[in-house]
Amino acid sequence: MQHELILILDFGSQYTQLIARRVREQGVYCEIHPFHLSADEIAAKRPKGVILSGGPSSVTDEDAPRVASDFYEKINVPILGICYGMQLAAIDLGGRSSPAARREYGHAQLKVLSGATRLFEGLPFELDVWMSHGDHVTELPPGFHQTATTGDVVTAMESDERGIYCVQFHPEVSHTPLGKEVLRNFLFNICGCTGDWTPAQFIKEEIAKIRETVGETGNVICGLSGGVDSTVAAVLVHEAIGDRQTCIFVNNGLLRYNEFEDTLKVYNENLSLNVIGVDASQEFYSVLSGVTDPEKKRKAIGGKFIDVFEAEAKKVGDAKWLVQGTLYPDVIESVSLRGASVTIKSHHNVGGLPEKMDLKLIEPLRELFKDEVRLIGKDLGIPDEILQRHPFPGPGLGVRILGDITPEKVELLQKADRIFIEELHNFDLYKEVWQAFAVLLPIQSVGVMGDFRTYEKTVALRAVTSTDGMTADWARLSHEMLAKASSRITGEVRGINRVVYDITSKPPGTIEWE
Ligand code: XMP
Numbered sequence: 369m370q371h372e373l374i375l376i377l378d379f380g381s382q383y384t385q386l387i388a389r390r391v392r393e394q395g396v397y398c399e400i401h402p403f404h405l406s407a408d409e410i411a412a413k414r415p416k417g418v419i420l421s422g423g424p425s426s427v428t429d430e431d432a433p434r435v436a437s438d439f440y441e442k443i444n445v446p447i448l449g450i451c452y453g454m455q456l457a458a459i460d461l462g463g464r465s466s467p468a469a470r471r472e473y474g475h476a477q478l479k480v481l482s483g484a485t486r487l488f489e490g491l492p493f494e495l496d497v498w499m500s501h502g503d504h505v506t507e508l509p510p511g512f513h514q515t516a517t518t519g520d521v522v523t524a525m526e527s528d529e530r531g532i533y534c535v536q537f538h539p540e541v542s543h544t545p546l547g548k549e550v551l552r553n554f555l556f557n558i559c560g561c562t563g564d565w566t567p568a569q570f571i572k573e574e575i576a577k578i579r580e581t582v583g584e585t586g587n588v589i590c591g592l593s594g595g596v597d598s599t600v601a602a603v604l605v606h607e608a609i610g611d612r613q614t615c616i617f618v619n620n621g622l623l624r625y626n627e628f629e630d631t632l633k634v635y636n637e638n639l640s641l642n643v644i645g646v647d648a649s650q651e652f653y654s655v656l657s658g659v660t661d662p663e664k665k666r667k668a669i670g671g672k673f674i675d676v677f678e679a680e681a682k683k684v685g686d687a688k689w690l691v692q693g694t695l696y697p698d699v700i701e702s703v704s705l706r707g708a709s710v711t712i713k714s715h716h717n718v719g720g721l722p723e724k725m726d727l728k729l730i731e732p733l734r735e736l737f738k739d740e741v742r743l744i745g746k747d748l749g750i751p752d753e754i755l756q757r758h759p760f761p762g763p764g765l766g767v768r769i770l771g772d773i774t775p776e777k778v779e780l781l782q783k784a785d786r787i788f789i790e791e792l793h794n795f796d797l798y799k800e801v802w803q804a805f806a807v808l809l810p811i812q813s814v815g816v817m818g819d820f821r822t823y824e825k826t827v828a829l830r831a832v833t834s835t836d837g838m839t840a841d842w843a844r845l846s847h848e849m850l851a852k853a854s855s856r857i858t859g860e861v862r863g864i865n866r867v868v869y870d871i872t873s874k875p876p877g878t879i880e881w882e
Contacts, residue, residue, distance in 0.1 A: 371564055375399055375413060378400050383541060415445055416446075418446075419450065420456060423453075445531070446559050454534035465503045465506065468503065478517070496544065497537035505525065508522065511530055571744060575608045578608035586689065587686050588605060594757070595693075595754075595760060603750060613691070617632060617645050619647040620672070622652065622765040623765070624765070652669060655671075659772060662767060688728060695734070699734050768805060769781055780864060781808040787857050792831070801845075804830065805829075813865070815866060825863055832873075832874070
């Protein structure tokens with residue numbers, strides 16, 4: 369079934385994915401494509417509308433990114449230009465845009481001008497908006513009229529006849545409180561969308577799709593990590609083909625406190641998955657013995673994981689498919705106008721396994737953002753303890769124990785981490801942060817307990833706020849909460865006599881310590 373589609377052409381804005389999420393929140397499916405997608409390819413997708421995103425370039429640059437030369441001629445559906453997209457439409461259609469005397473960045477008050485405007489229909493005459501731009505339109509293209517201003521600049525323009533609507537501000541960010549209404553006007557009134565994309569609809573269609581892809585014979589393997597993505601993917605496949613899917617959940621000995629046992633129970637009892645729990649802790653500890661370099665640890669853990677997983681997968685007869693929880697942000701062809709980004713840390717997954725075992729991939733979440741995966745998980749009856757769980761790195765506590773890893777250190781860290789997380793829940797702060805955890809440091813310091821001098825280990829507590837893990841800020845947790853966590857850790861975990869709180873943002877730090 370072809371859903372209504374809004375197509376976003378990406379000019380490299382940091383907000384492009386946010387535009388897509390805002391559109392989908394309205395129940396309209398949308399896709400992000402690089403700005404250079406040809407007009408024929410765009411037309412073939414039969415979108416109801418096209419959005420030109422913002423971007424870091426200036427349209428006056430010689431090598432500024434542009435839409436295909438026949439774009440305006442061949443695309444006959446409504447177009448919304450946002451920020452850079454507005455400048456582009458202005459100069460492409462015969463107007464002018466120039467670099468502003470100063471960059472406008474931050475809050476602004478916008479006034480909707482009297483006269484016809486479909487984009488601002490039904491909205492107040494004054495709006496708070498968020499601006500971030502260096503260029504501004506100095507001459508409107510023929511057929512356009514200005515629809516809003518922030519004083520001296522053209523903040524919005526449209527030509528209903530040509531079906532092109534442009535805004536200088538960012539309707540997609542939360543700092544533009546009525547931005548959602550602007551987008552709704554575009555989607556529903558202008559493009560004529562009805563909003564035919566819902567979690568329930570997605571689940572129904574995806575189950576049918578999986579059944580069709582897999583067919584009548586052959587089995588499916590799925591690696592579970594205890595996290596949101598692999599669990600939702602597994603439950604969807606289970607709904608489609610039941611026990612023809614075998615899930616494999618490996619305990620690498622580096623999971624959180626009791627996580628292996630607790631999660632396995634949820635998989636078995638609440639979700640009725642056909643799951644094999646493999647406790648390979650000792651095998652991981654032995655390959656990690658004496659390894660202190662962070663990248664060597666990651667490689668050792670990743671390598672061992674593949675060995676263990678492959679050995680289990682081989683036991684599943686007639687395996688033809690491997691389920692992966694790939695999400696939409698991993699699929700979008702990213703537009704990098706500032707050069708390729710460097711790999712800071714190598715992440716592992718079941719890399720290489722599909723080719724080695726000749727398995728084909730099923731990726732039921734390929735079209736979804738993380739928040740949509742959670743919504744779908746909720747509809748599928750997956751408990752909150754899994755859906756709301758903070759992200760956890762593949763190498764687990766292995767990159768949170770600085771220096772070499774031993775089972776004793778793992779146990780110390782698990783206990784401290786559990787207390788920190790418990791107190792976050794007690795103070796109702798767990799959902800406020802993106803990720804929170806404890807890190808075991810390779811140092812000892814002097815303390816005093818009762819009448820005795822102690823010389824024991826230190827843990828650092830780390831809690832960050834973030835929207836995607838790419839950048840992060842340290843969470844301003846309440847002093848009371850931190851005090852409680854600290855006194856409980858030093859009181860209850862023998863072997864730790866000092867607790868510190870990490871106040872480094874990313875950049876310059878990373879979220880994990882290794
Ligand atoms: P950093 O530490 O790079 O982390 O700021 C960003 C996000 O990625 C997670 N992370 C990993 N995830 N394998 C993973 O699967 C890894 O090796 C790894 N290293 C970091 C981290 O927990 C955070 O959410």
